[in-house]
Amino acid sequence: MPADSNPYVSPAPVAPSSSKNKMEAVKDVLGKWGKKAVEATKKAEDLAGNMWQHLKTGPSFADAAVGRIAQGTKVLAEGGYEKIFRQTFETVPEEQLVQTFACYLSTSAGPVMGVLYLSTAKLAFCSDNPLSYKVGAQTEWSYYK
Known part of the structure; x- marks a missing residue:
């Protein structure tokens, strides 16, 4: 059945730049999330190190x-x-x-x-x-x- 004969289907061409923009937006979001994850990991490592140092120096x-x-x-x-x-x-x-x-x-x-x-x-x-x-x-x- 040709697409023209179905009244519920309306084919439209996909703009090539639209999918590229979406991909860039996803990359940006993932990049920002990755930076935040690195910062959180660093803070957690520092906190664990400080706690260990306290336990080592205390009686x-x-x-x-x-x-x-x-x-x-x-x-x-x-x-x-x-x-x-x-x-x-x-x-x-x-x-x-x-x-x-x-x-x-x-x-x-x-x-x-x-x-x-x-x-x-x-x-x-x-x-x-x-x-x-x-x-x-x-x-x-x-x-x-």
């Missing part, structure tokens, strides 16, 4: 848990982070404590557990426990600041 999970419980007890007993911050560091009256972060500071002697204090005037760290060091033949103890 065992049990030590970390006991340390955090001890720190929480100390904070409660001493009246909160604000009071500890003001007792530990020299501050000016208008200085405000903005945020605190429990963290490990990496040192040549290994990781030191403590608190990072962010105030309106400074960024400061103080270890949870005093560290020992030698002065001549005598052993001294001091918080790592």
